Amino acid sequence: MKKVIGLLFIFLSFSAQTLAQQSINKDFKESKWHGFIRHDFTFDGRNVSVIIPNKSLSSNPWVWKAQFLDWHTDADSILIAQGFYLVFVNADNQYGSPKAVAIWNKFYDFITQKYNLQKKVALEGVSRGGLYVYNWAKQNPEKVACIYAEAPVCDFKSWPAGFGKGIGSKTDWELLKKEYGFANDNEAKLFLNNPIDSLEALAKAKVPVLHTIGLNDEIVPVDENTFLLINKYIRLGGIATVIPCTKGKHTLNGHHFDIETPQIVADFIKYNSINNNVLSSSDFHQLRKGLPNCKISFTQNKQSRVAFLGGSITYNHGWRDSVSVYLTKRFKETTFDFITAGIPSFGSVPDAFRLERDVISKGKIDLLFVEAAVNDQTNGTNAEEQVMAMEGIVRQIRKINPAVEIVFMHFVDPEKMAQYNNGVVPEVIANHEKVASHYQSPSINLAKEVTERINNKEFTWENDFKNLHPSPFGQGVYAKSIITLLEKTFAGHTDADDKIINYSLPEKLNQFSYENGYFLANSLAKIDKNWSIIEKWNPNDGTGTRNDFVDVPMLVCDKIGGKLHLKFKGNVIGVAVAAGKDAGIIEYRVDGKNWKKYDLFTQWSKSLHLPWFCTLENTLTGDEHTLEIRISAEKNAQSLGNTYRIRYFYVNGK
Structure with a gap:
């Protein structure tokens, strides 16, 4: 799916970016978060926070935290210090619903462009955040580097419904049913797109998963959530790791616990984010x-x-x-x-x-x-x-x-x-x-x-x-x-009093560089009777032409010995020609010096009257010069004639 990135980009809709940019300009705030720069603004009316690393990695990897930005920040801080961005958009009380996933889809397009973030993101879901990260990941497996979840809700029938061993939450259950559009409990029970369902695409994409859990969690029981999801995922060939956290304090009926290994969490995210990343x-x-x-x-x-x-x-x-x-x-x-x-x-x-x-x-x-x-x-x-x-x-x-x-x-x-x-x-x-x-x-x-x-x-x-x-x-x-x-x-801020600077020109790399280049009309040449100007030249011979070299004035000669001369001022003289299947060989000299030859026939001339720029001299000294050209009796063995068609001369003046 990596190759889809480029194709989509060319047809990209900028509507989300435009709307969000309006909000950013209006609502943008900058502050500190655990010693790092924090950006806050709104996106489609929802609060967004972006934590900026002091020095980002070249690919701009990032973590998308689904809920509770300020909960258990040790692993996040390690990653930010190592060059990751941390991103949060508030979709609270939507419980990973299809509406929430649609918001995430739109936000992903915006945030990756706005901050130039890499296309694969590490998802982090705490508690109910599991509903968001898994439901979005299943729709977008090609965009997911890995999933880290802490005590995650993997089935809303367990929490907030409380249909199993868990305590549940009646208030949240009513809000969830309304958000999903369920008429009653029975309709909700028939829903088959919880995180525990339809994991095939995610497993096929080999998205690595890491859960940290409390074994005695009575709010989100592991038997109804993590164990159920992980067992299914492994059976489908998915990559999964579970770390039981048994030390320290366990509060809120075992749902809150200390993360014993934040470095392992950070290493898991870093390893999978960078190793799975496309090039920057x-x-x-x-x-x-x-x-x-x-x-x-x-x-x-x-x-x-x-x-x-x-x-x-x-x-x-x-x-x-x-x-x-x-x-x-x-x-x-x-x-x-x-x-x-x-x-x-x-x-x-x-x-x-x-x-x-x-x-x-x-x-x-x-x-x-x-x-x-x-x-x-x-x-x-x-x-x-x-x-x-x-x-x-x-x-x-x-x-x-x-x-x-x-x-x-x-x-x-x-x-x-x-x-x-x-x-x-x-x-x-x-x-x-x-x-x-x-x-x-x-x-x-x-x-x-x-x-x-x-x-x-x-x-x-x-x-x-x-x-x-x-x-x-x-x-x-x-x-x-x-x-x-x-x-x-x-990127960055522009102040109203910022001034445009003028660049000075350094010493030239080459004293004869074409810094005064221009065209001379072909009508300025002095020609003999063998030449003619065709005002709207068109070959009409079935071979190709190029813009600016067809239906324009063309100076043409197909007679051996046909001559012209041109007076010009400058250190460069060249001729732009239409070099077709009958292109000949010319002889030329400047200021009466030795005659030289130039074969106009090219590897493309058989099928195309190629616009061909023939630089004849480019290190001339002095001001005024005379160019002489004559049609040679010689021709390329592949050419059908001795024709010379001049679109214009080009000169580098002084």
């Missing part, structure tokens, strides 16, 4: 300076702009939509303008030169998500250009808005998985990380996260993730990880 997305994040400006802007301003720059994985629907919905719900008073700047097949080089046109021209950007690791590796972008292009993106946008925040994302493909499994960091990720680190921007290594989650047997590539263009499940994995990073950076 936070382990694959580099927060660096975080996103302080975004948090202030999103909280204080009424309008913000977020841009998504990348290739097909950004262009396609999925993670991007989930992140947009999250931001809209998280900052509900802010109106967002989301700029979708994903173009299939594009990597860092095209992105650096189209940034002004596709992103910066839209207005002031507060947050930029950028990804290019898949296409940079697939397209064969060399290591030097990977740094030059990614650094160019950062410097370009920060020249326009020095306060803009940037999140680097490294998506997964089979080649990167193989490299990680061989102990090798993919070169493209190392290069992009070099830029992210230099400019202190957060990064998310989704390639490594997916690889390690698959190795952890949380899901499979073949059946779940399926492709470098992720399935809906894979999109959910991406969205969950990205939102986890955002939640962590947005």
Whole structure:
């Protein structure tokens, strides 16, 4: 069931989070609980308490205490000191009813998102709390790390009904019947979903159970509760331990007793919570300076702009939509303008030169998500250009808005998985990380996260993730990880007088980085009679095309010897082409120097007029230059022609 986590996330309803956030903002209080920070607020009108560890474990494990937060706190305190959260929501006088379970379901979704808690929770049920923990666990076995129960009620016919040897409670029995909707005692006796009933799914999930009991308990007799449940559970193959507490004081007819072994209880919860946990997305994040400006802007301003720059994985629907919905719900008073700047097949080089046109021209950007690791590796972008292009993106946008925040994302493909499994960091990720680190921007290594989650047997590539263009499940994995990073950076309080800071630009990693990249129209070239401009070019040959490279002006030549020249200013010159099945070989030179060759035919050209960015020179000196191009008589053996189709030239100015 672990793999369900990612799929559900993409379709997540944020209504519970929105309602609860309203309550938190209104009712939130902070205090101390046994030396730890305590948060109190309301959720759907119910009191909630969250005890915060001084230093949490990376996976944020937690204990959900069903009743009596301040009862027998020794084991809880040990766990909090070791990095666990302790959570309580008051559903008193509901006795683990279906209504209570529905509240718990809704609260679980909210609290795991709000505090970024791990998906498997340790349940703790004291006395009547047994009704809550077992009834919820049976519905949600995949979400339960373990169950610890102290003198738990396992059958309401024993308590509060008192139909067996126990004392019972008439007041509670009447309240319970009303809560469950029973017309009378006989109807209640026919109910078959007490904790002792239908334990098969819980046992199949191998959820470990530990009970501490008093052997002489007259309120919740062990023969009618713990012994009955544990015997059934073991016979079903469940894992169970019972510790009789025989020392110290026993009061309230043996129902209250000292816990002789709180350390054993804490060890039981810790061992099962951590060993059964899925990996934490936070382990694959580099927060660096975080996103302080975004948090202030999103909280204080009424309008913000977020841009998504990348290739097909950004262009396609999925993670991007989930992140947009999250931001809209998280900052509900802010109106967002989301700029979708994903173009299939594009990597860092095209992105650096189209940034002004596709992103910066839209207005002031507060947050930029950028990804290019898949296409940079697939397209064969060399290591030097990977740094030059990614650094160019950062410097370009920060020249326009020095306060803009940037999140680097490294998506997964089979080649990167193989490299990680061989102990090798993919070169493209190392290069992009070099830029992210230099400019202190957060990064998310989704390639490594997916690889390690698959190795952890949380899901499979073949059946779940399926492709470098992720399935809906894979999109959910991406969205969950990205939102986890955002939640962590947005945690804490923002004051009304907090100020946005401007980032200074450090010394460049590469003096030729593409920080002044832009496009030059193909109409600026001086051409001979062999060339022509086709205003709305479309191949109409049954092969694929890409956005921005079809139904647009295209400069075309299919005649051997056809020539053009272009005057430009800058240290980089390149040509963006549509490289289809008839793509030829060009000869080019700059400033009259030696002629060089460039084969435009690619491994994808047989079925796609691929947008291909051909960087011809990127370390030029001086200001003004002249580019000359001619169509070679040579051609790739697989190509059907000598055609050259120019969408635009790209230049890095000074």
